[in-house]
Amino acid sequence: MYDRILIPTDGSMAADKASLHAFNLAEKFDSELHVLYVVSRWIPPVFSNDVKIPGEVHLSQRTVEKLKSGEMPDDVETKEKLMRPTEKIADEGRERGIKVVQSVRAGKPNKEIIDYIRKYDVDMIVMGSHGKGSLDHMILGSTTDKVLKLAEIPVVVIDTYQS
Numbered sequence: 001m002y003d004r005i006l007i008p009t010d011g012s013m014a015a016d017k018a019s020l021h022a023f024n025l026a027e028k029f030d031s032e033l034h035v036l037y038v039v040s041r042w043i044p045p046v047f048s049n050d051v052k053i054p055g056e057v058h059l060s061q062r063t064v065e066k067l068k069s070g071e072m073p074d075d076v077e078t079k080e081k082l083m084r085p086t087e088k089i090a091d092e093g094r095e096r097g098i099k100v101v102q103s104v105r106a107g108k109p110n111k112e113i114i115d116y117i118r119k120y121d122v123d124m125i126v127m128g129s130h131g132k133g134s135l136d137h138m139i140l141g142s143t144t145d146k147v148l149k150l151a152e153i154p155v156v157v158i159d160t161y162q163s
Ligand code: ATP
Pocket: 007, 008, 009, 010, 012, 014, 015, 018, 036, 037, 038, 039, 040, 109, 126, 127, 128, 129, 130, 131, 132, 133, 134, 135, 140, 141, 142, 143, 144, 145
């Protein structure tokens, strides 16, 4: 019934919390679990690859183009960095015996999430009410707000501020 479930993650605690529900649902429905991270901020290495700012991902235009078309860069270090936000959820899912697909895209998170569900025929999204961005307690983060408006499939939103 729900063959493919998507858990989009920005590496936040909120997404981790949502993942527990995604695992339960994937087990229940014997679904494939897609874990997607969208890189939304990157620095083009215009001047030099040597100047590294901590916390920022340096991506060449070629790498960005690759990510947009669903491919991973060849460079092992960059690849590892890009996979990191999905790693914990993917590992936990696999430990539970769930079939996991790990993906990374580049662009606007809400747009990439919507493109992804259409491309891979995803049946359900499980995500956090908030992520890394907002410090204030708005009802919903902007990614979840937009995904709820645009997705034609069920979206399960896990409240970050309640247990
Ligand atoms: P805002 O981004 O509006 O400042 P926020 O970061 O607190 O606020 P959202 O971005 O809406 O809130 O995050 C809510 C959920 O959306 C996260 O728990 C996660 O499931 C998903 N999400 C957010 N950003 C990304 C991303 N870059 N890649 C994949 N999933 C994301």
